[in-house]
Amino acid sequence: MSTGTSTDRTADARAGSPSAEVAELLDVLRGYLDLAPQLSLPPRAFTSPELYELERTRVFGRSWVLVAHRDELAEPNSYVSVDIAGEQILVTRDADGALHGMSPICRHRMMPLVEPGATGRADSFTCPYHLWRYGLDGRLIGATHMRRNPDFDPKDCRLPAFAVEEWHGFVYVNLDAAAAPLAPELKRISGDLTNYRLDEMAQLGSWSEEWACNWKVAVENAHENYHVMGFHPETLQQSTPGGSDTDVRVDSPWALRLLVPFTEPQEAYALPLTDTEKAHLYGIFVFPAASLAAAGEMVIWLSLIPQTIDRTLVRGGILVPRAALEGADLDEMRRQAETYAGMINSEDRNGLEAVQRAVGSRFAARGHLSPKEPGVVAFYQNLARALLRADDDWPGGL
Template sequence: PGRYYTSPEVFAEEAERIFRRRWVCVGRAAAIPEPGDYLVAEIAGESLIVVRDTAGMVRAFYNVCRHRGTRLCEGPSGHLPSTIQCPYHAWTYGLDGRLVGAPHVNEVAGFSKADYPLHAAPLESWEGFLFTNLAPGPEPFAQVFGPLQGRFARFNLPTLATVRRIEYDVRANWKLVLQNYSECLHCPTIHPELSDKLPYTSGANDLVEGPFLGGYMEIKPPNASATLSGRACALPLGDLPADERRRAYYYTIFPTMML
């Protein structure tokens, strides 16, 4: 029904039952390479700080002070010294989430900083991508991502570096974007130049287990890539055999990632 793509009530239920209960990609580990580097992720109305601590471990915390609920980090990314400090009452947290400073509370009977760390969110890594889950007791990441383990190793994805970021403000429901990416029946009419390089009936889906879908399409000779020119525009990715270098791969990792 059309209302599934326009109803605020449906979207609110999706936020609760999908975005708050699924493993959602929040960024690349390589984006925060040094201790104190952080990024802020927004998921279903919640804000998270993803930060690399002084030991080099990447952690995720809710972006809210335990004192009066003030937002701790405003920017989309940045670098913290050795602590996270609330701009309201200067409560200060270590990069591991421990409350290490709370002015004017020494006289409060029974108060212990150990009782007020930042609320942590689970964080897992796959092929250099970071995932979190807002559910109180999320399905184990290793179980959900079992079908993907080792599948993309030949691409050497963790070694890739971001050299350019492009953002699009799409006036459409999130499901339309995901569904459009997951099929190419529209390609001959909407993307004729692409179909000239990648025949939309070629290839096959090779991943249909769990919250994943995707596969490959064959690059039509004599083209060497799916670019407008058809020429190779970069070095081959990873350790791919010759036949796989003549393919374009498209995968969706439900609900928000397109690879």
């Protein structure tokens, strides 16, 4: 066991040398790649500050994270800001329609240009502290009272850029500006969802809330339909029962597809859905945080983004074919859609917050998984791959 303080160990994790506790947890995770034991994670995986520190850098520091639907960034000069595991990001659509991802931390003395969670429209961003001004592409376009500092060249000053990519209307950000593109990873899923015509869908309703649980508690829940009988007896259990046969297909290291049969096939008017599509819910998960459920002519997306070790931002929306909105009472449709999604979300939230209260118990322990939870093991495998991926700054990678 490590004899260092918690602060020392966190500093160790930052510096790149794993503590004994993290090394042990990583060994457990490595085991999922070799033997795929049908066991849940050790409780410490949900409470270890050192593991969380590694997740911040090795998972969320270099993975594609879904942050918004295109409709939230439809207008020129619109923006969305989200906190991803302690790193605030700002995504903008400039006047020419191009998307940009960047850090909104002012290059003067570190004031954030906007609050996390802020959305809206702006021609430029003025820092509230000393009024430096930045364009929507992150370039500095004005700095007050700086002329007499000979070392300062405004041309060299810009906000750090992140990678940003739009996949069928979903806006993803990667803090690693040199990240490999996302679309090739999702090619097979694009094919699966052709008939849902994601590019022609409109966001009818949306939400952004915070759940008091570790992000993995929320994400593993999204990888299985087994919990539906417990958490959603009056809602989802009626349409996609927890006991039904779920087909899990792992597509790429980072994406997987769940196929869950409906008790009754869905109707389709605006989309050319096949009988198989009408008969199944298509659940897609893109590691580490994005989930998408195509259910007949409705698509629900969720992104489960850590804010701290025990708080998760849940951002999501409901999409419908644009054609289905023509002549409809939009407010009423939105109200119904948000009420339904709100009900399901609060069922998950109540349950998962209870799990979070239990993971710190001295009597919490790893449990056996059901054959209905292969998606959970696939998530653990992705987590292991992401945490153990070799790189220059950390020994002991794969």
